[in-house]
Amino acid sequence: MQRKSLTRDECPIARSLDRVGEWWSILIMRDALQGLRRFDEFSRSLGIAPNMLTRRLTAxxxxxxxxxxxxxxxxxxxxxxxxARGEDFRMVLMSLVAWGNRHYAEEGASVQVVERGTGRLVHPMMADADGQVVPLDACTLQAGPAASAGMRERLESFGQ
Incomplete structure (x- = not known):
C-alpha cells in the first residue's frame, strides 16, 4: 500500500524544521537559552559570519x-x-543533548543535562496530562482535531 504524501504544512516536524531546522539557528537558540543576548556575544560564541548571523537572528x-x-x-x-515559544524549545535542545550523548559520544559526554538544584543527572521523558511518566515505547501518534483525511489515513496505516 502506498502512503499518501503530505504537505509540509500538515507535519509538525516539518513545520518546526522550517522555523529552526537550520543548524546555525539551533546553535543560536542554544546560546540564547544559556543567556547570550547580543549580536557580538553570539558572534564570539559561534564564530559565525556576521551576514549569516543577521539572517538567522532575523529568521x-x-x-x-x-x-x-x-x-x-x-x-x-x-x-x-x-x-515563551523559544523557552519551550529548551526541551528539544535537552533531548538532543541526551540523544547525542547516548549515540555519538564514544569518548564520553562533554555536556550533561542535570537538575539545577542538585546536580543530579536527568533524562528527557514523556509525561501524561497529569504529570505521570509514560514510557516512550507506550507512546504513539494519533490524528489531531485539525488532521486532514490524508494525515488520518497515513497515521492509521502506521498502526498496521
Whole structure:
C-alpha cells in the first residue's frame, strides 16, 4: 500500500524544521537559552559570519523564537531574548543533548543535562496530562482535531 504524501504544512516536524531546522539557528537558540543576548556575544560564541548571523537572528525573530529589544539608540543596538515559544524549545535542545550523548559520544559526554538544584543527572521523558511518566515505547501518534483525511489515513496505516 502506498502512503499518501503530505504537505509540509500538515507535519509538525516539518513545520518546526522550517522555523529552526537550520543548524546555525539551533546553535543560536542554544546560546540564547544559556543567556547570550547580543549580536557580538553570539558572534564570539559561534564564530559565525556576521551576514549569516543577521539572517538567522532575523529568521528566529520572524518565527517568534526570539524577541528583538533595543538597548541602545545611538547607535541602534539590540538584544535577542527568547520568547515563551523559544523557552519551550529548551526541551528539544535537552533531548538532543541526551540523544547525542547516548549515540555519538564514544569518548564520553562533554555536556550533561542535570537538575539545577542538585546536580543530579536527568533524562528527557514523556509525561501524561497529569504529570505521570509514560514510557516512550507506550507512546504513539494519533490524528489531531485539525488532521486532514490524508494525515488520518497515513497515521492509521502506521498502526498496521
Amino acid at each position: 528566529l525573530v520572524d518565527a517568534g523564537m526570539l524577541e528583538r529589544k533595543a538597548y541602545s539608540e545611538r547607535p541602534p543596538r539590540y538584544e535577542y531574548v527568547p520568547t
